[in-house]
Amino acid sequence: MPLRYQPMPSDLAARYRRREPDAYGLTPELHVSDGHGMPCRHCLANIAEGDGYLILAYSPFPELQPYAETGPIFLHADQCEAYIGGEAVPPILTTSKDYLLRGYRADDRIVYGTGAVIPVTGIDVRASELLEKPEVAYIHVRSARNNCYQCRIERA
Known part of the structure; x- marks a missing residue:
């Protein structure tokens, strides 16, 4: 069966980069990558050493409900292209x-x-x-x- 791997929506990534509140209503935290283990959920690639990144609470669901899990994710702090693979x-x-x-x-x-x-x-x-x-x-x-x-x- 043909599959499609989907990243975080680009409009949502842009909101977080503007430092708008995350799923918990908090401002995404800005950090600098050491190059290890920081996968960006928008381009679906690792964030390179020295690049800025955000840590934020993310829920990949359209609304709150009992199964709508929320957890920490990483996102390039600067614009990156959405995964199109x-x-x-x-x-x-x-x-x-x-x-x-x-x-x-x-x-x-x-x-x-x-x-x-x-x-x-x-x-x-x-x-x-x-x-x-x-x-x-x-x-x-x-x-x-x-x-x-x-x-x-x-x-x-």
């Missing part, structure tokens, strides 16, 4: 050996039984399997160790 596994998903994939319904509720930690080499296969289920509208990719949101996978 489409079907290719984004660079940020090659920095760890595995990730948590979890399916969600169209109403943004978790589809129970879909969550599993998957090796990087198996992400495409597992995502395709999940998206073959009619009740799964999209998938979140999260850190297997810290549960941090990475990106969203949809049917292409």
Whole structure:
């Protein structure tokens, strides 16, 4: 099944770069990258050493509800191009050996039984399997160790 890896929406990234409040109503924190382990959720690449970045609370859901998780993410402090790789596994998903994939319904509720930690080499296969289920509208990719949101996978 053709997949599409989706970054954080560009309009939302722009708001955070203007230092508008994050999901907790706080101003995003500005830092300088040491070049290790700071994946930008907009370009879906690691933030290079010396580049400014923001840490902020992010919820990839349209509204509050019991399944709308919020957590810390990194974002380039300066403009970066949104990830447009489409079907290719984004660079940020090659920095760890595995990730948590979890399916969600169209109403943004978790589809129970879909969550599993998957090796990087198996992400495409597992995502395709999940998206073959009619009740799964999209998938979140999260850190297997810290549960941090990475990106969203949809049917292409």
